[in-house]
Amino acid sequence: MLIKQLSIFLENKKGRFTEVAKILGDAGINMIAFTVAENSDFGILRLIVSEPEKAKEVLKEHRYAVNSTDVVCVQCPNQPGALSKIMKIITEAGIFIEYMYAFSMGDRALVILRPDNVEATVNVLSENRVELLAASELFRL
16 A cells, blocks of 8 residues: 655755646646745655556656655544544554654545655554555545
């Protein structure tokens, strides 16, 4: 249940995200989820897209530094304490979460996790019957 996430390095300059969104849109690639982390010089745009390999190629053609990483998508109820239960499972397994981002839709929440050990995370969450989503399932939501 791994999902390919793209990380794109962007200069902190007006219009950079707009340009990436246009490049992907012109290539027929849909952005499903994203987050931006930035400092004074550059930002990192992390994206879940419909066609990660094609997106990577297209962005590299436009001279963007981009790489792909495996992440895990967890689905949980959109209610107080639901994420806490999942995080407790992960913490007790000795797994460190490097970063995460989330979005909710009605009665459910989707959380993208980048753990230090992706395989162990998938195993421990599966053993505890936590619902993991594949990339194909994200695009049907």
